[in-house]
Amino acid sequence: EDQVTQSPEALRLQEGESSSLNCSYTVSGLRGLFWYRQDPGKGPEFLFTLYSAGEEKEKERLKATLTKKESFLHITAPKPEDSATYLCAVLLRAGNNRKLIWGLGTSLAVNP
Amino acid sequence: EAQVTQNPRYLITVTGKKLTVTCSQNMNHEYMSWYRQDPGLGLRQIYYSMNVEVTDKGDVPEGYKVSRKEKRNFPLILESPSPNQTSLYFCASRYSGGGNQPQHFGDGTRLSIL
Numbered sequence: 001e002d003q004v005t006q007s008p009e010a011l012r013l014q015e016g017e018s019s020s021l022n023c024s025y026t027v028s029g030l031r032g033l034f035w036y037r038q039d040p041g042k043g044p045e046f047l048f049t050l051y052s053a054g055e056e057k058e059k060e061r062l063k064a065t066l067t068k069k070e071s072f073l074h075i076t077a078p079k080p081e082d083s084a085t086y087l088c089a090v091l092l093r094a095g096n097n098r099k100l101i102w103g104l105g106t107s108l109a110v111n112p
Numbered sequence: 113e114a115q116v117t118q119n120p121r122y123l124i125t126v127t128g129k130k131l132t133v134t135c136s137q138n139m140n141h142e143y144m145s146w147y148r149q150d151p152g153l154g155l156r157q158i159y160y161s162m163n164v165e166v167t168d169k170g171d172v173p174e175g176y177k178v179s180r181k182e183k184r185n186f187p188l189i190l191e192s193p194s195p196n197q198t199s200l201y202f203c204a205s206r207y208s209g210g211g212n213q214p215q216h217f218g219d220g221t222r223l224s225i226l
Contacts, residue, residue, distance in 0.1 A: 032212045043116070043202050043217025044155075051212070087155070091211055098211030102155040 002027040006103035016077045021106045024070040029093030036087040078110045114139050118218035133188040135203030142208040144186040148199040193225045
């Protein structure tokens with residue numbers, strides 16, 4: 001069964017304390033992996049797309065990496081405004097179509 | 113400003129009273145989709161539309177209807193709402209092309225069915 005698991009469920013960091021969020025997947029026919037950020041009362045906001053193992057993308061304090069089994073979202077020297085829920089979603093081949101499977105997210109709180 | 117607009121943002125209603133949640137996008141996207149988000153279950157797709165007059169079921173379509181008469185609008189219809197449809201709903205849109213285009217989401221509609 002295709003599955004996407006994010007860990008930890010929740011993470012609390014001090015401002016400046018770097019860490020990583022994990023998105024592991026067991027799917028067949030990976031076509032891409034997305035990272036989104038979701039603030040309370042808002043819809044998910046797109047961050048990155050990764051397509052193949054070894055690929056990396058960066059944006060400000062965030063860096064996303066991809067292996068054949070998992071993706072990491074590294075947060076370097078986080079600030080309180082980085083507090084949000086981070087969602088990953090895996091795009092896989094489903095017959096002639098594509099299917100998106102979402103993880104449950106990691107809730108990140110950064111204390112000043 | 114590029115955006116997906118949902119209305120209403122909040123709605124409390126009663127079982128069996130038909131309701132419609134509207135969704136409009138101004139990015140000329142071909143693909144539009146509806147999701148519900150529930151604690152412990154994450155985002156689940158209800159229906160999607162590849163283009164005007166083309167709609168298809170997602171993972172949890174029971175109890176919902178959609179229509180796509182215009183490219184920019186994709187309303188979600190609950191003909192006879194029930195309490196198990198109490199949830200946070202999101203509309204999303206993207207360009208077509210293999211599914212690897214990122215989706216743009218609205219800010220959500222919180223529905224409570226009593």
